[in-house]
Amino acid sequence: MAKLTKKRKEALAKFDKSGTYSLSEAIRIVKQISNTKFDSSVDIDVRLGVDPRKANQMVRGTVMLPHGTGKTVRVLVLCTPDKEDEAKAAGADYYGLDEFIQKIKEGWTDVDVIITMPSIMPKVGALGKILGPRGLMPNPKTGTVTMEVGKAVTEAKAGKIDFKVDKFGIVHAAIGKTSFDEEKLFENARELLQTIVKLKPTAAKGTYMKSLFMSSTMGPGIRVDQKSITA
Numbered sequence: 001m002a003k004l005t006k007k008r009k010e011a012l013a014k015f016d017k018s019g020t021y022s023l024s025e026a027i028r029i030v031k032q033i034s035n036t037k038f039d040s041s042v043d044i045d046v047r048l049g050v051d052p053r054k055a056n057q058m059v060r061g062t063v064m065l066p067h068g069t070g071k072t073v074r075v076l077v078l079c080t081p082d083k084e085d086e087a088k089a090a091g092a093d094y095y096g097l098d099e100f101i102q103k104i105k106e107g108w109t110d111v112d113v114i115i116t117m118p119s120i121m122p123k124v125g126a127l128g129k130i131l132g133p134r135g136l137m138p139n140p141k142t143g144t145v146t147m148e149v150g151k152a153v154t155e156a157k158a159g160k161i162d163f164k165v166d167k168f169g170i171v172h173a174a175i176g177k178t179s180f181d182e183e184k185l186f187e188n189a190r191e192l193l194q195t196i197v198k199l200k201p202t203a204a205k206g207t208y209m210k211s212l213f214m215s216s217t218m219g220p221g222i223r224v225d226q227k228s229i230t231a
Helices: 006-012 023-033 081-090 098-105 118-125 128-134 149-158 182-198 226-230
Strands: 041-048 060-064 075-078 094-096 113-116 160-164 170-177 209-216
Touching (some): 023 226, 060 182, 075 081, 075 098, 075 118, 081 094, 094 098, 098 128, 113 118, 149 160, 160 170, 170 182, 182 209
Parallel strands (some): 075 094, 075 113
Antiparallel strands (some): 041 170, 041 209, 060 160
């Protein structure tokens, strides 16, 4: 068994590991026990009562966090020349087409979001083995395949995130930084969680939201009372 560090012991002593806390209480505790030297992310993990192997129980969506993620989002727009000015004006970090497709083929993936146009997807689709495992493949369902590239860039920069249930039935998402004040983290968390609730598949039976935990980078998880989401 791994030996607990002094900081880990101090963090665990500040809350009841077997307890359940309201969303606001969990946020307060997460901020208190975060002890990294950098501005840690605040993460939410939701275990859902769905079978992601079945298409009619897949949970996937996007949400605009009211206060953003606190992360600088690097955006690449793969577009035709007539859309480059629109991408640039919206704040895209990179924009173009063939030169970036070639760079990606050579292994370059130093971006957080890739946005493209429907007409470009045949070229982008060939990059699936590179972009797919990194979560960078553009998708119409997440608004990253669109003719409104400027709008998509603005949303990505402002804090739009996409989430998807994994093979274990869990949704993982970052909703801010520990430097955020409690109210901003609460509003971001509630926006995400209420969106997940709205996306409940009709085929899902029984308890939909089975468990909910909140943590900071390298910090212990705090169990959250699901009823407090709407409090």
